[in-house]
Amino acid sequence: MNNTADVIVIGGGIIGTATGHYLAKKGLKVYLFEKNYLTAGSTGRCICGIRQQFSTELSIRIAMESLKKFKTMHDELEQDVEFHQGGYLFLAHDDEKANTYKNLIAIQQKMDLDVSYIGVREIEKLVPGISTVDLLGGAHCPSDAQANPFLVVDGYAKTIRRTGRVFDHTRIQTITIDHDRVVSVTTDRNEIYFAPTIVNAAGPSIRDVAELVSLEIPIYPERHEAMITEQIERFFDMMIVDYRSDGCYFNQKWGKGSIIGCYTPVPNVPGKDTGASFMFAREMGRRMARLIPKLKGIKIIRQWAGSYSMTPDGNPIVDCTDIEGFWIVGGMCGHGFMLGPEIGWVAANHITEQTCPYDMKTFALKRDFLSKEVMK
Numbered sequence: 001m002n003n004t005a006d007v008i009v010i011g012g013g014i015i016g017t018a019t020g021h022y023l024a025k026k027g028l029k030v031y032l033f034e035k036n037y038l039t040a041g042s043t044g045r046c047i048c049g050i051r052q053q054f055s056t057e058l059s060i061r062i063a064m065e066s067l068k069k070f071k072t073m074h075d076e077l078e079q080d081v082e083f084h085q086g087g088y089l090f091l092a093h094d095d096e097k098a099n100t101y102k103n104l105i106a107i108q109q110k111m112d113l114d115v116s117y118i119g120v121r122e123i124e125k126l127v128p129g130i131s132t133v134d135l136l137g138g139a140h141c142p143s144d145a146q147a148n149p150f151l152v153v154d155g156y157a158k159t160i161r162r163t164g165r166v167f168d169h170t171r172i173q174t175i176t177i178d179h180d181r182v183v184s185v186t187t188d189r190n191e192i193y194f195a196p197t198i199v200n201a202a203g204p205s206i207r208d209v210a211e212l213v214s215l216e217i218p219i220y221p222e223r224h225e226a227m228i229t230e231q232i233e234r235f236f237d238m239m240i241v242d243y244r245s246d247g248c249y250f251n252q253k254w255g256k257g258s259i260i261g262c263y264t265p266v267p268n269v270p271g272k273d274t275g276a277s278f279m280f281a282r283e284m285g286r287r288m289a290r291l292i293p294k295l296k297g298i299k300i301i302r303q304w305a306g307s308y309s310m311t312p313d314g315n316p317i318v319d320c321t322d323i324e325g326f327w328i329v330g331g332m333c334g335h336g337f338m339l340g341p342e343i344g345w346v347a348a349n350h351i352t353e354q355t356c357p358y359d360m361k362t363f364a365l366k367r368d369f370l371s372k373e374v375m376k
């Protein structure tokens with residue numbers, strides 16, 4: 001019957017499509033449902049950064065493995081994904097930050113990450129025109145990267161279509177369970193599709209989808225705004241992270257020269273509102289020009305908003321729930337694009353009961369959520 005799959009995936013972002021891709025590569029028939037168009041959620045709203053500089057061995061390892069998958073993606077997906085290794089540079093404007101980076105670099109270097117602490121002179125060479133006011137140095141990892149999320153998701157969806165189907169503009173409205181195990185989903189076109197395994201990868205809406213089966217999960221949406229500028233001549237290669245509380249982070253798009261960036265509002269703004277604000281555009285312009293004065297006057301050509309999906313400890317959830325066959329894969333805490341390939345691979349292995357090299361307790365739905373990722 002063509003209304004029956006091995007696995008149903010809800011959500012057409014990086015997490016849903018990566019999970020579907022790796023399941024399909026194992027020969028499973030995957031039906032993926034996206035209420036809008038593929039990438040319409042956070043994935044198409046991200047600023048494309050891929051980094052490996054994290055604070056715990058687990059996060060660093062996942063990020064390094066994910067980067068390896070991005071590196072070979074061109075061949076694996078048989079299409080270009082605009083992957084470019086221009087690096088990430090975390091700036092230190094006070095001693096506390098500098099010491100934090102140095103301590104973390106020691107952990108990261110032990111894991112063979114090509115990261116080092118560099119001084120102001122070197123930073124000036126990497127980012128000509130950067131303001132050195134209060135600047136002490138920075139953590140630089142040249143193998144960190146950027147890629148195009150639209151091309152990545154498109155490539156993953158192609159794999160899913162080889163053995164299954166991708167339904168866009170199709171919202172899952174109900175999930176039917178029988179004797180505590182999943183049976184089927186019903187779409188907003190009143191069509192029913194059956195599978196013994198259903199993966200909730202609905203990004204910022206993951207709680208809403210879990211509520212369809214009366215489950216409450218600890219993932220909360222947090223609103224973030226972003227912008228892109230007109231194209232200018234390329235003069236730096238890496239994602240620059242100004243880690244001051246009123247800082248920002250931005251990158252110059254490979255090949256095109258536009259600057260794409262955002263900042264984390266303090267305090268955080270809960271919710272899924274995707275409306276863009278003038279306040280953000282003005283503030284982002286001010287923060288960028290404070291860091292690189294020659295950017296003053298550059299035109300912002302588009303701005304938007306999206307949401308991070310936050311867990312209390314900053315680590316994702318990849319786990320089956322008490323309802324047999326109902327999986328949660330999400331809570332990417334603002335790192336879903338960069339970690340997506342590896343998390344999709346982990347989810348596919350976990351679902352098919354194949355071993356993976358991580359302690360899956362770290363991704364459990366029922367964990368204590370006490371540890372914290374420092375490099376947010």
Ligand SMILES: Cc1cc2nc3c(=O)[nH]c(=O)nc-3n(C[C@H](O)[C@H](O)[C@H](O)COP(=O)(O)OP(=O)(O)OC[C@H]3O[C@@H](n4cnc5c(N)ncnc54)[C@H](O)[C@@H]3O)c2cc1C
Pocket residue numbers: 010011012013014015016033034035036037038039040041042043044045046047048049050170171172173201202203204205209224225226262305306307308309330331332333334335336337338339
């Ligand atoms: C401004 C901004 C900048 C960011 N920058 C970066 C970055 O540089 N690097 C990085 O790694 N991460 C970044 N992120 C985070 C990253 O975008 C997310 O972690 C990642 O995209 C999450 O992917 P996802 O697949 O879980 O969610 P999504 O991409 O949101 O996908 C979930 C999908 O589920 C669909 N859906 C929801 N409910 C239903 C339903 N009932 N039926 C069918 N479909 C449904 C939604 O329409 C959506 O498309 C950024 C995020 C934002 C907002």
